[in-house]
Amino acid sequence: MKFLVINGVNLNLTGKREKGVYGSASLDEINEKIAAYCAANGDQADFYQSNIEGELVNKLHEAFLDKAYDGILLNAGAFTHYSYALRDAIAAIDIPVAEVHMSNVHAREEFRHNSVLSEVCKGVVCGFGHGSYIAAIVGLKDVLAK
Numbered sequence: 675m676k677f678l679v680i681n682g683v684n685l686n687l688t689g690k691r692e693k694g695v696y697g698s699a700s701l702d703e704i705n706e707k708i709a710a711y712c713a714a715n716g717d718q719a720d721f722y723q724s725n726i727e728g729e730l731v732n733k734l735h736e737a738f739l740d741k742a743y744d745g746i747l748l749n750a751g752a753f754t755h756y757s758y759a760l761r762d763a764i765a766a767i768d769i770p771v772a773e774v775h776m777s778n779v780h781a782r783e784e785f786r787h788n789s790v791l792s793e794v795c796k797g798v799v800c801g802f803g804h805g806s807y808i809a810a811i812v813g814l815k816d817v818l819a820k
């Protein structure tokens with residue numbers, strides 16, 4: 675299966691920002707781990723990051739129109755908590771999307787407890803560091819196999 679891993683706003687600074695929350699591995703290092711996990715299971719992953727909301731929307735549209743992916747992992751960063759544009763984009767496409775967060779958003783500030791994306795995502799994984807992405811792949815594969 676082929677997965678698209680999309681990281682949103684501020685995720686490019688992973689490994690450099692708030693290391694106590696997000697760890698010290700860079701986004702490239704995390705992506706390498708995800709790619710290795712996929713390869714070990716006969717799957718493939720492509721990776722995309724942007725700090726710009728509209729570019730994330732465009733990437734979701736592109737994935738849908740090109741029919742290039744079986745599933746999408748989306749860590750939208752803070753956009754998770756207020757982007758109705760991303761929510762509508764997820765609702766518009768017929769590819770299952772997993773909402774991913776490295777930190778346990780429910781154990782953090784109140785504003786992080788609410789996601790405007792969860793309702794239109796297939797599932798949500800948070801709190802396991804880069805393992806959240808791996809767990810989301812496991813979940814998506816299960817959904818796609820049915």
Ligand code: DQA
Nearest residue numbers: 684749751752775776777786
């Ligand atoms: C995050 C959690 C968000 O609340 C935050 O704004 C992020 C990262 C996570 O991966 O834990 O930037 O999505």
